[in-house]
Amino acid sequence: MAVPKRKTSRQRRDKRFANKGLEVQSFTTCSNCSAALMPHSACKGCGFYKGKKVLISKDDRSVKRDEIKKQKEAKAAANASVEATAMEKGD
Ligand SMILES: [Zn+2]
Incomplete structure (x- = not known):
């Protein structure tokens, strides 16, 4: 069995759980096109x-x-048609 060469430091260990408290941000939907939006913001x-x-x-x-x-x-x-008529008149 593989054995770790060094002790995991406190910093390294605690970084593993750094994202544990994150929550999904709330969002609303656009009243016109029903796209996902941040609250209180224009679409x-x-x-x-x-x-x-x-x-x-x-x-x-x-x-x-x-x-x-x-x-x-x-x-x-x-403009092109005007030029064409002018050319015809000139001849
Ligand atoms: Zn929209």
């Missing part, structure tokens, strides 16, 4: 707190980005 996923929108969420930002992109594309398409 980072949907930006809701107590049923009201208080934060700009990631989804909102991506939707806004898509809208801006579409507007730019529409502008570029309009």
